[in-house]
Amino acid sequence: DAKTTQPTSMDCAEGRAANLPCNHSTISGNEYVYWYRQIHSQGPQYIIHGLKNNETNEMASLIITEDRKSSTLILPHATLRDTAVYYCIVREGNNAGNMLTFGGGTRLMVKP
Amino acid sequence: DVKVTQSSRYLVKRTGEKVFLECVQDMDHENMFWYRQDPGLGLRLIYFSYDVKMKEKGDIPEGYSVSREKKERFSLILESASTNQTSMYLCASSMSSGNEQFFGPGTRLTVL
Numbered sequence: 001d002a003k004t005t006q007p008t009s010m011d012c013a014e015g016r017a018a019n020l021p022c023n024h025s026t027i028s029g030n031e032y033v034y035w036y037r038q039i040h041s042q043g044p045q046y047i048i049h050g051l052k053n054n055e056t057n058e059m060a061s062l063i064i065t066e067d068r069k070s071s072t073l074i075l076p077h078a079t080l081r082d083t084a085v086y087y088c089i090v091r092e093g094n095n096a097g098n099m100l101t102f103g104g105g106t107r108l109m110v111k112p
Numbered sequence: 113d114v115k116v117t118q119s120s121r122y123l124v125k126r127t128g129e130k131v132f133l134e135c136v137q138d139m140d141h142e143n144m145f146w147y148r149q150d151p152g153l154g155l156r157l158i159y160f161s162y163d164v165k166m167k168e169k170g171d172i173p174e175g176y177s178v179s180r181e182k183k184e185r186f187s188l189i190l191e192s193a194s195t196n197q198t199s200m201y202l203c204a205s206s207m208s209s210g211n212e213q214f215f216g217p218g219t220r221l222t223v224l
Contacts (some may be wrong), residue, residue, distance in 0.1 A: 042201050043116070043215030044155070087154075098203075099145065099170060100213060102155035 004088045009107040012082075018075040020106050023086030025069045031092050033064060035073045038082040042104070044087065045075065046081070078110045115139070117215035118203050124222045131190040135203030142173050142208040144186035146170075146178060148199040149218070155202065161186055162208065193223045 005023040012018040024033065027041040034049040047050055048062045050071075055062045061074040075082055113224060119134035134142065143162040147170075157170030159178040167178050179187045185206075190197055200220050204213040 040215070043204070043218050044213075045211035045215065047210075073163060075201070091206060099157040101162075101171075102149075104152070105153060 004090060004103055006086075006088050006104065006106045008104065009090070009109065011109050011111055012075075012078045014080060014110055015077055015112050018026075018078040018082065018108055018110070020073040020075075020088075020108065021070065022073070022084050024088070024090045027068050027090050028092075031076045031090045033062065033071050034089045034091065034100070035060070035062065035066075036087045036089065037082075038087070038105070039084040044100075047086075049054045078108075080110050080112065082108065084108060116203055116214050117206055118201075118216040118219050120219050121217060122220050122222075124224065125190075125193050125222055127194060129190075129193050129223075131193050131223075132222065133188040133190075133201055133203075133221070135188070135205075136184055136218055137186075137205040137214070138184065138204070139207075139214070140183065141205035141214075142183070143206045143213075144180065145204040145206075145213065146176075146186065146188045147202045148202065149202055150199050155189070158188065171189045195222075195223050196224045197221065 035047040036044040038044045050062045064071045085105040085107050087102045116137045125131050147155045149155050156172050158176050161180040162168045177189045180219045200218050202218045203216040206213045
C-alpha cells in the first residue's frame with residue numbers, strides 16, 4: 001500500500017464540521033482511498049472510500065483532489081461519539097479482500 | 113448488521129502456553145483476517161483466509177498459525193506464547209467482492 005500522512009491529532013467543536021486531511025502523494029492510478037475509524041476499545045469501523053470522485057454517505061463525505069495526492073474526510077456535524085482515531089488508507093482495488101495497513105491515524109477529539 | 117465476535121475481550125497467559133483466539137462472523141463472509149495492533153505500529157496483518165481451509169500469510173505470521181474449518185470461524189493460534197506477543201488482536205471479515213472489512217471488538221492479550 002502507498003503511504004499516507006495524517007496529522008496526529010485534531011480538535012473539533014460539537015456540531016461543527018470536522019475536516020480531516022490526508023496526504024497520499026505516491027498514490028497510483030488503481031489505488032483507492034479508504035477511511036476507517038476506531039473508537040476507544042472497539043475494532044475499526046469502515047467509513048467511506050473513493051477513487052477520484054467525491055463521495056458521500058450517511059456517515060461522511062470524502063473529497064479527493066484532482067491530482068489525487070490528497071483527500072479530506074468531512075464529518076458535517078461532529079458529535080461527541082465521533083471522538084476516535086481516523087485512519088486514511090490507500091490500497092489497490094475495489095475489494096475488501098485485500099488487506100488493510102493502518103498507519104498512525106488522526107486522533108479527533110470532539111469537544112462540547 | 114454484520115456481527116464479528118471474538119471469544120475474549122481480555123486474556124492473560126503465561127510464556128510458553130498455547131493460546132487460542134476465536135473469531136466468528138454471522139454474515140457468510142468469504143474472507144477473514146487476523147491483525148494485531150500495537151502503539152506506534154498501527155495495524156499489521158498476521159494471516160488471512162479467503163475460503164474454508166484456505167490460509168495466506170500476512171506481514172507478520174511468525175509465531176502464529178490459523179485454522180478455518182468452517183466458513184464462519186477463524187482461529188488464531190499462538191503455539192508457544194511469548195511476551196512480545198502481548199498486543200491487541202483484531203479479527204475482521206469481508207465479502208469476496210465487498211468494499212469494507214467488518215471488525216470484531218478485539219482481544220487484548222497479555223503474556224507474562
